[in-house]
Amino acid sequence: KNSNGNYTVTFIEGDGIGPEISRSVKEIFSAAKVPIEWETVDVTPILKDGKTAIPDAAIQSVKKNYVALKGPLATPIGKGHVSLNLTLRRTFNLFANVRPCRSVPGYKTPYDNVDTVLIRENTEGEYSGIEHEVVDGVVQSIKLITRKASERVLRFGFQYAESIGKQHVRVVHKATIMKMSDGLFVSTARDVAKDFPQIEFDTELLDNTCLKMVTDPKVYQPMVLVMPNLYGDIVSDMCAGLIGGLGLTPSANIGDECSIFEAVHGSAPDIAGKDLANPTALLLSSMMMLQHMGLGAHADKITKAIMDTLAEGKSITGDLGGNATNSQYAQAIIAKL
Numbered sequence: 001k002n003s004n005g006n007y008t009v010t011f012i013e014g015d016g017i018g019p020e021i022s023r024s025v026k027e028i029f030s031a032a033k034v035p036i037e038w039e040t041v042d043v044t045p046i047l048k049d050g051k052t053a054i055p056d057a058a059i060q061s062v063k064k065n066y067v068a069l070k071g072p073l074a075t076p077i078g079k080g081h082v083s084l085n086l087t088l089r090r091t092f093n094l095f096a097n098v099r100p101c102r103s104v105p106g107y108k109t110p111y112d113n114v115d116t117v118l119i120r121e122n123t124e125g126e127y128s129g130i131e132h133e134v135v136d137g138v139v140q141s142i143k144l145i146t147r148k149a150s151e152r153v154l155r156f157g158f159q160y161a162e163s164i165g166k167q168h169v170r171v172v173h174k175a176t177i178m179k180m181s182d183g184l185f186v187s188t189a190r191d192v193a194k195d196f197p198q199i200e201f202d203t204e205l206l207d208n209t210c211l212k213m214v215t216d217p218k219v220y221q222p223m224v225l226v227m228p229n230l231y232g233d234i235v236s237d238m239c240a241g242l243i244g245g246l247g248l249t250p251s252a253n254i255g256d257e258c259s260i261f262e263a264v265h266g267s268a269p270d271i272a273g274k275d276l277a278n279p280t281a282l283l284l285s286s287m288m289m290l291q292h293m294g295l296g297a298h299a300d301k302i303t304k305a306i307m308d309t310l311a312e313g314k315s316i317t318g319d320l321g322g323n324a325t326n327s328q329y330a331q332a333i334i335a336k337l
């Protein structure tokens with residue numbers, strides 16, 4: 001809390017649609033009188049020792065405030081560029097990525113009972129960035145799995161399941177093929193599970209999870225799914241598709257000290273600057289942030305206004321089949337507050 005009795009939170013608005021959807025979050029927070037003051041920081045990459053890096057001021061702001069809300073950051077394509085998203089995750093050791101997906105009541109999709117919570121290992125696995133060329137035409141990419149990082153995310157998975165009242169943790173893997181790497185993830189999970197005897201634990205093969213998820217998603221409602229990095233990335237987008245797309249799915253990057261909340265989607269360059277984006281995913285990420293900060297009552301109030309606006313369907317954005325602009329949708333939420 002700062003001297004005004006408000007919480008200071010770092011805001012990284014991001015690229016593409018980032019500034020537009022960030023504006024909506026700020027407007028809705030002030031209309032709802034949430035006791036938060038934003039510290040907006042610029043993360044335009046700088047060159048440090050010949051490598052792209054995040055400006056120190058941004059790093060210091062997150063370190064000081066412990067909590068940040070973040071818009072999407074475009075990853076420059078080409079040699080020598082490191083993804084800023086990966087850099088942020090590594091800098092703050094954001095080891096777990098929590099991705100809930102819940103059907104929006106009143107918004108029609110093939111299934112109306114989706115309620116999944118997926119936790120993705122966020123620091124290693126297939127995203128370790130260790131790739132090299134063996135000889136011309138032959139490259140190798142290393143999937144790194146450590147007991148330490150696996151244990152950390154798995155332990156968090158069990159704790160998180162308990163905290164949201166789910167009595168079941170399922171680990172999704174492919175240890176039949178990746179016997180050592182996914183095998184280590186699974187055997188670590190079995191060890192961690194012993195510390196949580198009150199929570200049911202089992203494992204499932206990734207392909208089976210995908211099949212069942214799109215056939216009958218309600219099977220996954222009572223549990224939290226925990227999985228290595230790449231699987232979590234892909235399965236969570238699949239879950240997003242079940243509830244109406246990337247415009248609706250939030251996420252939380254949890255670290256030892258700091259946590260950064262962000263939408264699952266990217267910078268959507270195809271619609272940037274046109275006031276067409278759906279700010280719901282970033283908004284719901286900011287609701288996860290409020291819950292994390294112990295400001296659940298504010299989150300409940302705003303979430304209700306968001307859900308009512310979506311269910312009414314009068315002022316929804318193009319990705320959901322409506323014809324409202326981002327700003328009109330935000331105003332409709334504010335009217336309900």
Ligand code: NAD
Nearest residue numbers: 072073074075246247264265266267268270271277278319
């Ligand atoms: P994307 O998520 O930006 O877009 C995919 C599709 O979904 C596009 O058609 C886009 O218009 C649509 N979409 C996404 N968010 C939307 C929203 N809020 N409202 C309405 N429609 C939305 O994925 P991409 O095109 O593969 O990536 C674009 C850039 O974003 C790349 O540079 C990528 O590296 C980056 N990216 C960043 C993050 C992040 O910051 N966490 C995540 C994913 C991608």
